[in-house]
Amino acid sequence: MLLTRRATYRHRRNTGIERQRFEEITTIRRPFKAAAPTKEGPRANRDIRVPRVQLIDESGANRGEVSINDALSAAEEAGLDLVEISPNAQPPVVKILDLGKLKYANQKKAAEARKHQKTIEIKEIKMRPNIDSHDYEVKMKAVRRFFEEGDKVKLTLRFRGREMAHMELGMQLLNKVREETATIAKVEAEPKLEGRQMMMVLAPR
Incomplete structure (x- = not known):
């Protein structure tokens, strides 16, 4: 009877150690998820997440208040981007334009401003x-x-x-x-x- 109890104890102990080792081996750690990079400049296209907007088309005409889906469709038809130009307005004002050209123009203005800045010595x-x-x-x-x-x-x-x-x-x-x-x-x-x-x-x- 004593031998049977010892054998049972050894069996349970060995089983527990093997289970622990198995769990340690098979544990998969989730990789650290880095924060999404912050985009610079105004929101554009699918990043504009509001139901309705005030739309200015590519010619500068005010198309009035429309749904965001209609505004995105209009920008897509024109082959341009939908850019939020007045995010604090109710509803936000968006315009159909070339986002690449807008960024280039803004960078050029910033470069000109830096060039004309003089450090006073x-x-x-x-x-x-x-x-x-x-x-x-x-x-x-x-x-x-x-x-x-x-x-x-x-x-x-x-x-x-x-x-x-x-x-x-x-x-x-x-x-x-x-x-x-x-x-x-x-x-x-x-x-x-x-x-x-x-x-x-x-x-x-």
């Missing part, structure tokens, strides 16, 4: 408090050119040795620059002293 002009007239004119010519190009100008005066005892010379020089450029520039940062340097920032008008 801060150009630094360094002077000495006792700068001579020739060097001053050369520096001022550069200052005016920077303003014409739309850039800001940071004027930096550096004092050496005994020049620190005559800070008023630096202030007089910066005020002179301010007055000579008053019609084309404005002061963005008033003159201030940092260590042995006096600085002022001008921006084009």
